[in-house]
Amino acid sequence: MTRTELRKTWADRVAHFEASGQSATAWCAAHHIQPHQLYYWRRKLRASEKPQTPSTFLLPQWLPLEIDETSTDAEASVVIRVHQIVLEARPGCSPEWLADLVRALMSRC
Structure with missing residues (x-):
């Protein structure tokens, strides 16, 4: 999987999690994902969305x-x-x- 594909996969996962209304623990257990991975990608994706401030x-x-x-x-x-x-x-x-x-x-x- 390329970096672009990996980023897209995690962006979809994070969006799905945020739309679910579930706690991170419950969502991760239901999708067989480690919570620390979700937190990592959520932080990484949010940081890349922020425009650089002057x-x-x-x-x-x-x-x-x-x-x-x-x-x-x-x-x-x-x-x-x-x-x-x-x-x-x-x-x-x-x-x-x-x-x-x-x-x-x-x-x-």
């Missing part, structure tokens, strides 16, 4: 940065927000250190 695979999103070229403020800083964390990079800040810090924070979020 939070499962969060990737960094880069946003455009608008720079006002007319600003002459030499002490201006850049504020970076990552979820609830706020970073302020002031002039003279090491770009390598800042990049490492942002990468570390993104790997934790």
Whole structure:
């Protein structure tokens, strides 16, 4: 039996069990199936039906940065927000250190 056939067989069994209204123990005894197999396949089939939520695979999103070229403020800083964390990079800040810090924070979020 191929994997596809096995999955189809168990999907039919699980659907039959759920429609029966019987307890898992009673249904399994009547169909000569071990309860742990029914529970396993029921969990497996339910997990495959759930769509992947965006939070499962969060990737960094880069946003455009608008720079006002007319600003002459030499002490201006850049504020970076990552979820609830706020970073302020002031002039003279090491770009390598800042990049490492942002990468570390993104790997934790």
